Amino acid sequence: MSADDTGDPLIAVRDLDVAFGDLEAVSGVDVTLESGSFVGLVGPNGAGKTTVLRAIKGTVDPDGGTVRLDGDPIDGLSAREVGRRVASVPQDTGLAFDFRVRHVVEMGRTPHLGRFDGHGPEDVAAVDEAMAAAGVERFADRSIAEVSGGERQRVLLARALAQGTPALVLDEPTASLDVNHAVTTMDLVRDLVDDGRAAIAAIHDLDMAARYCDRVVVLAHGGVHADGPPAEVLDAGAVRGAFDAEPFVGRNPATGTPAVTAFPRSDADLRRLHVVGTGPDAARVVARLAAAGHEVSLGVVPEGDAAAVAATDADAPVVTVPPFAGVDAASRAAARELAAEADVALVVDGRDDDRDRDGGDHDETGRDSHGSGSHGLDSHGPEHDVSGVASAAERVVEVPADVDEDDLLEAVADASTNPIEAEPTGSTEPT
Numbered sequence: 001m002s003a004d005d006t007g008d009p010l011i012a013v014r015d016l017d018v019a020f021g022d023l024e025a026v027s028g029v030d031v032t033l034e035s036g037s038f039v040g041l042v043g044p045n046g047a048g049k050t051t052v053l054r055a056i057k058g059t060v061d062p063d064g065g066t067v068r069l070d071g072d073p074i075d076g077l078s079a080r081e082v083g084r085r086v087a088s089v090p091q092d093t094g095l096a097f098d099f100r101v102r103h104v105v106e107m108g109r110t111p112h113l114g115r116f117d118g119h120g121p122e123d124v125a126a127v128d129e130a131m132a133a134a135g136v137e138r139f140a141d142r143s144i145a146e147v148s149g150g151e152r153q154r155v156l157l158a159r160a161l162a163q164g165t166p167a168l169v170l171d172e173p174t175a176s177l178d179v180n181h182a183v184t185t186m187d188l189v190r191d192l193v194d195d196g197r198a199a200i201a202a203i204h205d206l207d208m209a210a211r212y213c214d215r216v217v218v219l220a221h222g223g224v225h226a227d228g229p230p231a232e233v234l235d236a237g238a239v240r241g242a243f244d245a246e247p248f249v250g251r252n253p254a255t256g257t258p259a260v261t262a263f264p265r266s267d268a269d270l271r272r273l274h275v276v277g278t279g280p281d282a283a284r285v286v287a288r289l290a291a292a293g294h295e296v297s298l299g300v301v302p303e304g305d306a307a308a309v310a311a312t313d314a315d316a317p318v319v320t321v322p323p324f325a326g327v328d329a330a331s332r333a334a335a336r337e338l339a340a341e342a343d344v345a346l347v348v349d350g351r352d353d354d355r356d357r358d359g360g361d362h363d364e365t366g367r368d369s370h371g372s373g374s375h376g377l378d379s380h381g382p383e384h385d386v387s388g389v390a391s392a393a394e395r396v397v398e399v400p401a402d403v404d405e406d407d408l409l410e411a412v413a414d415a416s417t418n419p420i421e422a423e424p425t426g427s428t429e430p431t
């Protein structure tokens, strides 16, 4: 969709370079904003998000590249002309003067006024509408210096709305807002975009960006790391590369959009791991191991099981059977094949729901523990592997349901580097 009859996008940033002294803040950045589109700019601290937004507003001079608004180079436009095309909600909401809230919102009309014009009925209506939309009417007569940080952020949103521009530029618009005002603000921006305006927003909350934006541009180290629809862009690889964290990207059950859970870097030696277990505990194990970058597989689990969902989200191979169907020989063989490829099999909880179905006769007290590291997890032979899957792997680690995240990672590292003597494979294989 184009911004106007010319077919030019509302905002086109091409090959943008901005340096502050010796520091190259952004380099070679391309970002486009079309009308009817909401673009989220995400990335770690210092990635260059604010710098890109400042270039779009014309408050920083590029060292290279171009910024065009409706096809016109921004450096050829007056501040007033820029103000009719782009309205902004800055990250720093501090205001130097002690204005009344309504007065601050009225400032949004400035680009539309002649030099000696007062506010006409159209301006008053735009201000009233903007204040209502941003929910700031209640404190219209208070001083901007006497409202809370979140209220001030909404006042600046109202000012930007009153400006009535086709494009909105927002720098972390929900940073100071409570959960209700955060979603109300994002809903409002989304509605404006659905009505034909456009918005570009720097957003730290990746789930929020995924939920509300049509496109996400991931900035990292001053460059564009990825650009596309949230479901394509916010995958584990992109998030890991850009943020230097260990992410698990699942799905928000309420919205169906990507839900990113980041863990701190563990710098683990990556392994091929097979998980045996079901339910939320096994799901947590799968998610954490996959986030660390291990190559994980799972099974056998019932279709739709929480662990199966986590494995699918992590792109991990998983062997499923229909719910309540029991483990058939073919599924067990398929899971054993995955386990056989693994460096380590992890049996979550050490109990196995298949026990009765398998007809296994296993001695819970007969644990042949071959010691445990500081992680406190038991490493042992396959005698607890009652479904007969984990025993196909060279090494087996029993993982308690409430395993601590660090203990889990440590146990995997220990099991990989210190071979654990297992009982001969097949000794407890069910018949």
Ligand SMILES: Nc1ncnc2c1ncn2[C@@H]1O[C@H](COP(=O)(O)OP(=O)(O)OP(=O)(O)O)[C@@H](O)[C@H]1O
Residues within 6 Å of the ligand: 020, 023, 024, 025, 043, 044, 045, 046, 047, 048, 049, 050, 051, 052, 202
């Ligand atoms: N006025 C300035 N003078 C010097 N360096 C600056 C200036 N503004 C930004 N920088 C530097 O440029 C880089 C990009 O900063 P920018 O504010 O654009 O990042 P950001 O992605 O918005 O970060 P954050 O998420 O922390 O808000 C950073 O290294 C920052 O320190």
